Amino acid sequence: MVIVMRAEATGNDLAALQAAIEELGMQVHVSRGEERTIVGLIGDKRNVEGFPFTSFSGVESVVHVTHPFKLASRDFHPEPTVVDVGGVKIGGGNLVVMAGPCSVETRDQLLESAHAVKAAGAQILRGGAFKPRTSPYAFNGLGVEGLKLLAEAREATGLKVVTELMDLEHLDVVAEYTDIIQIGARNMQNFPLLRELGKIQKPIMLKRGLSATIEEWLMAAEYILSGGNSDVILCERGIRTFETATRNTLDLNAVPVVKRLSHLPVIVDPSHGTGVASYVPAMSRAGVAAGADGLMIEVHPNPAKALSDGAQSLNVPQFQSLMGEIQALSNALGLRLEERETETVSP
């Protein structure tokens, strides 16, 4: 951390600042430039987290020279993390496809979806039982009944399951039925929830918030990691910008940035990242080519009948076609489309 003094700061200003820094257990390193004096802080910067240096007389600004995350950082963990979801490995050169309907609607709809996405090569089934909806009047999911249907679909197909958790109250029941707990964009900075997720041993897929910087996203991961749960998967699902031609702006730059800063695997969600089914294949391909460890894609047997997000869902033939393209890309890029370790197909 570097503190920049104003041009007109006095010697007393500097002395008072130095004293405060040393009181926090840090060393000080002063550098006088032609226009500005800058003060470097040496020591464990967690000592000074949130300290209001800019309230001191003569201080112009505070500049952070290192990232605030530690456990999520490649500096401290150079090797990529591989999250093992009951034998399906996420990260480390594998390419994992998660697919299924936005919401679990009925037993038939879910089982039909599950069989179809598995046949096309997906390893993980997605489906929402608890749905965050902008309107209080919209369908908000089947709840625990939906979780049970997901578990039934897992039994029937051998797919692993990912589903969203929206509040602490349902943590136990969601953890009971799912293989990966998804935390949605709107909960990325739900700090009480993140703290509890650090205390369990279950993979967490943490979606990026609509207006979260990559640094804030990694800090949200740090909450979970610092609690003791090291199985965190990131998911880029688009950010909010001025562009209105798409529902969100899928920020694929985030893929190489995360790969450089962190060891955690990162998944791309082109369904929310575009909001339009016809753009999903292009952006699925782009996500893989950018280096993502996997894709999360909404697939519905009949999008025109979907109770949520029908506009961005692929139908089954579209998904099959896309999986063929992904296979070709994966070969060209030297990735492994993960093979399931145990082939537990129900009769």
Add this chain to the structure above:
Amino acid sequence: MVIVMRAEATGNDLAALQAAIEELGMQVHVSRGEERTIVGLIGDKRNVEGFPFTSFSGVESVVHVTHPFKLASRDFHPEPTVVDVGGVKIGGGNLVVMAGPCSVETRDQLLESAHAVKAAGAQILRGGAFKPRTSPYAFNGLGVEGLKLLAEAREATGLKVVTELMDLEHLDVVAEYTDIIQIGARNMQNFPLLRELGKIQKPIMLKRGLSATIEEWLMAAEYILSGGNSDVILCERGIRTFETATRNTLDLNAVPVVKRLSHLPVIVDPSHGTGVASYVPAMSRAGVAAGADGLMIEVHPNPAKALSDGAQSLNVPQFQSLMGEIQALSNALGLRLEERETETVSP
């Protein structure tokens, strides 16, 4: 709601769409333009909330011609809502100032702050007991102990109290100690929390999310209103944009927009809206002049010692000076700086 057909849509496409709309209990009104056919839907549009019209063959886009909120709308409630907080009225031409430290830190710090802001003309004391922090390593509040100190400060000064609730788990205890429950920007779309807030009878101050449109903000208010709690106060606290000279971009446009679309009172928070203490007076004045029903301002007896948000906190003399300016503005604009109904000064 209007559905726009593609140029190449066929008669069959149109017929299939019409049938689906009528099945949802709506009437259809078709209008053929030179380039596009458009289909108007007539009826209660909550029938078609989230229905995937764009998945139908031949559909280009769906255009919403009315806002999705009802209870928050001026159309259905033309008179401004006045929220009565134990005699302090928010809305309807009053100007209310909420002030106090970012976090409750110690008994002395809080009581000193409370006496100072009351003397300067504030009616409501702010102070965080549960603090959302980007970093898991930062100070995150005194919890219930902080709530008790707030209640003690209320006793000592006669000020009303506003404090943040972060999760359902603490709803009862926060509701017990505070006069207004604040929902922070990061929880604006915490839908399970919003639903529960609709079931209690306690004023809620709902901060706008960092990347929430005004429409989404009003939809979040609709969650609370639709549960039966009509005492919702909005708070503009800055949105996230590309500008980095300030912590957030305070969107004062939101004040007249909210006044036009809704009957709910709106407060401006220039402390979070700028992130820099020296910009707070200018933006406090601007908020009042834009038509806000009140201000929420961070004040600390010694900002350089604050455990959070010191950089954006005014000290007591700065706050006193600002309140003089606010008084002059308020007179010029014909507003009432609310007088307290009962003068309960502790000995």
Add this chain to the structure above:
Amino acid sequence: MVIVMRAEATGNDLAALQAAIEELGMQVHVSRGEERTIVGLIGDKRNVEGFPFTSFSGVESVVHVTHPFKLASRDFHPEPTVVDVGGVKIGGGNLVVMAGPCSVETRDQLLESAHAVKAAGAQILRGGAFKPRTSPYAFNGLGVEGLKLLAEAREATGLKVVTELMDLEHLDVVAEYTDIIQIGARNMQNFPLLRELGKIQKPIMLKRGLSATIEEWLMAAEYILSGGNSDVILCERGIRTFETATRNTLDLNAVPVVKRLSHLPVIVDPSHGTGVASYVPAMSRAGVAAGADGLMIEVHPNPAKALSDGAQSLNVPQFQSLMGEIQALSNALGLRLEERETETVSP
């Protein structure tokens, strides 16, 4: 400027960087922290403008600790600049109102507007002769004929005139007819144009670009100032964000930020900043209360007949009413609504 080295940088990396910096005529100051080594550069940083330090082995990032502008900075020019427009003073505690139609359309329309805004208290007449339009099919102004009408209106009323220049080709003719040359948001970084404006002696009003940071805006002013023209007036007219309820997001934070960083006067344009006539009065008041040196407001005798921007134009009675509010605010804030020095009313 401070250069941050990667954790894994070697002694050779550091030596190579130091040599390169010294070759550029700068001194080096190395500071070794616990996690990172940082390298301070001492000397005139214009020596290293744009130098690709991040291409050096071992370099993680470059951090700027001072602003890149000099002539626009308060550090080098502590007193506020007052621009004298033929006796009308902009800056230094005066409050100037510029008003008139978006476009000059006809002689009658312009003269009627001019007399009306003068009677209501405006000192400067606005009106576009060259109009930037998103569509090639829209009305794009009367050109030189419009400039002549502006000059006629000036004769008739004693108002000063501000109008937009869109390209170098028309610099001479625009400069001949106007008192202030306006540079629109889309030309804020038209660098060849800015360079030429530095060579003339005529006040320039530089609108902020739709996605320009305040620093970039001041750098655009620096282009003009560095050419030798010191009469630069800034104009905040709203930035582009995700919010769609308004045409732009008026960033009033920019007013106190500019006042802190720079000595240049700043005007607020609530017409473009909101895009909706009914929001203009609130945001005009807010702009004044935030500390702006003036307002630029679109006024049309009959907005429903306007050829451009009718939706955001006030009619004459609305403008008169607003000017009454501005007068009251101005008194409350101790501002001077500028009185004209010479009363040159044409017969």
Add this chain to the structure above:
Amino acid sequence: MVIVMRAEATGNDLAALQAAIEELGMQVHVSRGEERTIVGLIGDKRNVEGFPFTSFSGVESVVHVTHPFKLASRDFHPEPTVVDVGGVKIGGGNLVVMAGPCSVETRDQLLESAHAVKAAGAQILRGGAFKPRTSPYAFNGLGVEGLKLLAEAREATGLKVVTELMDLEHLDVVAEYTDIIQIGARNMQNFPLLRELGKIQKPIMLKRGLSATIEEWLMAAEYILSGGNSDVILCERGIRTFETATRNTLDLNAVPVVKRLSHLPVIVDPSHGTGVASYVPAMSRAGVAAGADGLMIEVHPNPAKALSDGAQSLNVPQFQSLMGEIQALSNALGLRLEERETETVSP
């Protein structure tokens, strides 16, 4: 176009609006819903471009149901445009790589770059002779001298040349030396310049503005097309968002969106789209996979000595390696990496 009336609009309001629409030569189609009456306009909407309907009594909002561009639209030109640059074809399933230094600096630097990028498989040489720079103190290009060096490099290698035009003054000289005229992001809405580009017969590469919507970008293309020049190539180079980890946010969603809305070819520029050399390969691959018709990549023989944009330039071995990956991707996706028609290698 659809006009939405307020709930409280009267019969007179509606009649006045109808009369005004009919006076503009359009037909009216009224549709009464439960909450709102909506008015459809039938006819050529260029008649009503910019008409201020929201200034009419009783009007709530205006909703556009078709895009404002015609010549750039797929509706009117279903087949993809292929721009022929002296035998190098852009669009229609070819994949073209443009590469070279940010700025032309010296004869040696440019020739070395040109030979290297040609050997690696590029068909078009990029290099700036006129450089837009945020700071007036930064290197701004060699001007006409740079154009001559580009022409010399073309002679020496057989590569085609693309370079930026910044103002009308240099249109003739730039057109003389280059094969494609590049219009930079900051000039995307320089309307006088766009109009002149419509009058010449030379391919134009139009970069997307930093805060331009895709619709505005296509309207800028419409300016050129409507003047009679049909050889327009679009270039996505990143938009401005809140994210600071990268210089811009490369919006690859724009690729499938443009492909759906328009027939014009689109190029991706990952160098400006990320601002960091180490992210360029990932985003080059992603651009190709998203369906772009080509890439524009900054390559410099020695990025650490570059006078501009060194931080985002690849060196030659990095570019060679990337071209191998692009070749593999291109094969997997069934694209043609364009072969030059005539092999004019200089001795």
